[in-house]
Amino acid sequence: MLSAVTLDQLRMLIAIEETGSFSAAGRKLRRVQSAVSHAIQALEETKGLVLFDRSGRAPKFTDAGRALVAQARQVIMQAELFDRTSSAIAAGLEPELTIAVDTIIPIEPVMRSLAGLQREFPNLALTAYTEAAWGGERRARDGSAMIALCLLDPTSAQDLQASPVMSMTLVPVAGSQHPLALENRPLSREILSQHVQLVLTNPHDPSGPSHSVVSPRVWRFVDLSRRLEFLLAGFGWGTMPLHLVERHLADGRLKRLALDDSGILPGPVPLYVAHARARPLGKGARWLLDNLRAQAWP
Numbered sequence: 001m002l003s004a005v006t007l008d009q010l011r012m013l014i015a016i017e018e019t020g021s022f023s024a025a026g027r028k029l030r031r032v033q034s035a036v037s038h039a040i041q042a043l044e045e046t047k048g049l050v051l052f053d054r055s056g057r058a059p060k061f062t063d064a065g066r067a068l069v070a071q072a073r074q075v076i077m078q079a080e081l082f083d084r085t086s087s088a089i090a091a092g093l094e095p096e097l098t099i100a101v102d103t104i105i106p107i108e109p110v111m112r113s114l115a116g117l118q119r120e121f122p123n124l125a126l127t128a129y130t131e132a133a134w135g136g137e138r139r140a141r142d143g144s145a146m147i148a149l150c151l152l153d154p155t156s157a158q159d160l161q162a163s164p165v166m167s168m169t170l171v172p173v174a175g176s177q178h179p180l181a182l183e184n185r186p187l188s189r190e191i192l193s194q195h196v197q198l199v200l201t202n203p204h205d206p207s208g209p210s211h212s213v214v215s216p217r218v219w220r221f222v223d224l225s226r227r228l229e230f231l232l233a234g235f236g237w238g239t240m241p242l243h244l245v246e247r248h249l250a251d252g253r254l255k256r257l258a259l260d261d262s263g264i265l266p267g268p269v270p271l272y273v274a275h276a277r278a279r280p281l282g283k284g285a286r287w288l289l290d291n292l293r294a295q296a297w298p
Helices: 007-019 022-029 033-047 063-090 107-120 135-142 224-232 242-250 283-294
Strands: 096-102 125-131 147-150 160-168 170-175 197-200 218-221 237-241 254-256 269-276
Touching: 007 022, 007 033, 007 063, 022 033, 096 107, 096 135, 096 283, 107 125, 107 283, 125 135, 135 147, 135 160, 135 269, 147 283, 160 283, 170 224, 170 242, 197 224, 218 224, 224 237, 224 242, 237 242, 242 254, 269 283
Parallel strands: 096 125, 096 147, 197 218, 197 237
Antiparallel strands: 147 269, 160 269, 170 237, 170 254
């Protein structure tokens, strides 16, 4: 059960520790020394402890006093955080902001926006989910994320407000020792279909559309990074976002396949920042949404 300890008493205890005396603490807090002494004596009586040794010319902290002044600092910090947070919420800042980011999204612009959000609203609690492809759309729709950066078919997502933030280029790749990587001719559908194709699948809608699938032998993945590992290990070929495989192409671990049929690959694939139309955005979410849209995406 909480006793009648006041924040004023704790501030006086901290001021004594910082200034070295009751009188100096009073001057710092603009209080007379007698008020400081009375407040500390009341605190000692309330807690049944002796916080200062008064046997010398100047009171000194006892072991109990030194332990409790550290606790007093924590209490004051939390009280100040409570005050700032409650004021921010009263001004329209949401108590917590939850976002979801598909792993296919380039992360550097996201981190720049989140760093700016932290500077603008340092007391805003943030929860961030990293999701498999299409996971961000699901969280924006079911309400577990206020903002999502995601793959999205805007024609089938009328309940979401979505803005494209970048276009993603897909490239066909295989491990450097895969038979397709050793071919010196442009690759036709017939040649590609002779090899296992590693395909990214929506885990929540496995019957959904599968773009660029030409092989009857398909391994399906819901995790983009895991599929990349299998590509690097030579288990098959597949299309990958260029920004995620550039370094592997540069160091020779993957090879970009030359196709003789441009119809196998889709055009630029847009990536979106989205939120549910039915849920109003708080102050922090609106700031983040505007900043994400304004980012210089790769």
